[in-house]
Amino acid sequence: MKLVKLKIHPSGKDGWGSKDLVFASDITQLFGPNGAGKTPVIHSIAFALGYPVRYRDDIMAKCSSASLTVEHEEDVFTFERSFSDKFHIQVSERGSNETHIFYNEQEISEYLFSRLGLTPLALTTNKNEPTYPYISTFLPLFYIDQDAGYTSAYKPPGSFIKDQYAEMIRLGIGIAPKHSFEAKRFLIEKKKELDLVNIQIVNTEEFIRKLEEQSGVDNVSVEELEDELEQLRDELEELRNSFDATNDADYVLQRLIREKQNERLNLSASIKDLESRVSGFNKIKGEIEIEINTLSLNEESRRLFSSFKDICATPGCGLFTSSSDSYGKNLLYLRDQIKDLDRNARFQEIRVDEYSSSLKKLDEEIASLESNLTKEEGDSQTTSLIAAISALTRSIIDRQGKKEVMERTESEKRDYVQLLNRRRGLQGDISSFEGGAGSNDIRILEFRNSYRKKIIEWLDVLSTKNVSRDVNVDSDFNVQFGTEKLSQFSGSTLLRTVLALRAAFFELFISMGCASIEFLIFDTPRQHDIETKDFAAFIAKLKNICKDNRAQIVFSTTEYHYNAAEGDVEWQPEFSGFEQPMYLGVIDNNQLPSQTQ
Incomplete structure (x- = not known):
């Protein structure tokens, strides 16, 4: 899923709103002073998708709704959510007259996951009860909140699922859950599916052999x-x-x-x-x-x-x-x-x-x-x-x-490779269901190894000092640096390490061909904890990832100013405020916010 456009609608004639804010194909930057309203705009991206956000009273009073247009596999959807104490999201799809209305996060999460091609299974809560993933548990992998997002590799609004971080990564990369509440039933289904795939593989092998004989x-x-x-x-x-x-x-x-x-x-x-x-x-x-x-x-x-x-x-x-x-x-x-x-x-x-x-x-x-x-x-x-x-x-x-x-x-061989990958995935799922922790799933081992290498690369990009490169990623994707855990870091070291973890995961996620979420959002990192040249190197490497893949970066800054290149856009605060330009304001015909490309 890629971001297309964001719009905040005013509440009444004197309410605050924005014009259409169009996302870049690569990097979208919000650059402005503290207090210009960058965070409410960034929050509105996640808010429109159903993520729980607490706005200040003036935003709730002056704004009526936020609408976000996204694109996934050539389908275009618009999510519009009201700034209200009551949960209300309306979703429309381009080319369809049908409108979906959702009144709670569970409903919108089920809808969104299904449209993104994700098939969440019943998980287990910390109280050993059945539950399902929510957008508020999955999106924090790709959305770094200004307040607490820079203190860990994963910071959701709430943690109620057993091994929640590991379960969300497994969901994203298409691996069976660690604590499935319905493991036995799904194990039977996966084994039946594996038998069918094995038959397809044998038939495809025979068909390819006959085609090769026919071709000479x-x-x-x-x-x-x-x-x-x-x-x-x-x-x-x-x-x-x-x-x-x-x-x-x-x-x-x-x-x-x-x-x-x-x-x-x-x-x-x-x-x-x-x-x-x-x-x-x-x-x-x-x-x-x-x-x-x-x-x-x-x-x-x-x-x-x-x-x-x-x-x-x-x-x-x-x-x-x-x-x-x-x-x-x-x-x-x-x-x-x-x-x-x-x-x-x-x-x-x-x-x-x-x-x-x-x-x-x-x-x-x-x-x-x-x-x-x-x-x-x-x-x-x-x-x-x-x-x-x-x-x-x-x-x-x-x-x-x-x-x-x-x-x-050649077409049959491509299908054959897909069948082999599918069989490999099913075998991994069966291993996970049978073994509980799923440590025998080769995909988990490969991901952990690749994740470890990417973390080291990003630590070097950010010139992170005093952090061991002897990185270990355990079966729950928790990271240890030598003998130290992330919780032992603080200040500049903590910020750089968190940025490295977030970027490493995103790069690996995108490179694996995962297309459920194709954007990474940073809401105003604490730039006094990181030198400008190091943050610039960080953004430059992210730019390369965007150019080589279908990926977007959205970030807001106060001090570092990124010079937009081809495929980038800068959103500037252009509404008149009491002390400085603002990102939100009263819309009239004489004042049209613009974007710099």
Whole structure:
């Protein structure tokens, strides 16, 4: 979800409001002195989405509502929330006459999560009761409040969900919850879904194999085939328009013969390679059969020894029990290997037959082309011209068909990769549901490792001193720096570390392709705790993230002024106030707030 536009509506003729405040594709900056009203404007972004915000009395009295327009996967929504003690949000969608009205945070949260493609499961409260995520529990990952947001990596208005921080990260990156209240039911559903995905994977593998066989043995790409097609079309057009068509036709026939001969060489080499594989399989199979015979002889010897009363005085003495068990396991293993070898050999023999048929067809085509090239002089001119045009047309049709097959193959391979990723995710979910903490989920381990690396990068960007780079991220995504926790830091060190944590998570979240939230909001960091050059380096790196991804940064400042570049916008306070310009004010036709780009 990306931010498009914000507007605050006045309450009555003398109320305070704003014109349309359009968000930049990259960075939106609010730059103004203390008391200019930056924070109410920033608050209104989260407020319009259902986030709980406490405004001062003058805002509640002078403003009637805040409307926020957002865009997600080409759908555009407008959220309008009243500045009132009663919860009231109205949502409209562009292109639809339907309007949704919500009277509590639970309803708007369910709606918003569903539209963002998130599927929250029932979680467990600190009192071991069922609950679901709210916008007020999820949005703090991307919204840093001025008052308490710079004291920790996650600062929600309330914490009532067990391991709430970890659960919100899991929700954002699409990993099963740690404390699902309905784990058993969802475990059954995930296992059924995994079975279906496994069937799809097997079917897709088989379909891709058949497509690859159909496309032939040429190791060419779709782009190379397109170039060949273009060349063939050009030659055909030149031949039709040529003044010396006979000589051109002979040249075309000779070139096509050379191409067919090269194709025949490649096909012959592939056949020899496949025959060599089949021979190798048969050789290995013979060696395994010798091993099976050896095992059988050993087993017969064991039985013979067991029959000697001097060696085994009592029935079932157990002297050769381990040998017998080992024989059975080895025999089963070797026979399974023979089955695999037989199956692979049959598959390769089928391919040899198919390639041999293609080779025979190629020989016929080459013979036909050579025959047309060596016709007697009396009828060679007309014949060679017709033969060249026919051969070019046939080559165009063959390559067009091969191109379509290869395009379908590439499409199926993309779908196959998606199925593999889906299976991997389901296996991780099942591991999480079965293991509780989900420590066996490889996605959790990968995220923790990447998060750790990103934190170190951002600490360096902010020139953070006196903080260990021996960073450890635990299974709940809590971070420890050497032997110290974040709660032990203060002042400039705390601010820089929190900024590093927030930016590291956002960069990783965006780079993973997560599109539920694509913005990060900073409400006036305490700039006296950080040098201007360090904060400038921080914003510069965020700008690079925005340029390389679908990401937005919104921040307000009092001292540091960012010079807007392409894709950026600056919102300035342009309403007349008692002591200084303000972001909100009485709107009239002679006073139109503007934006600097």
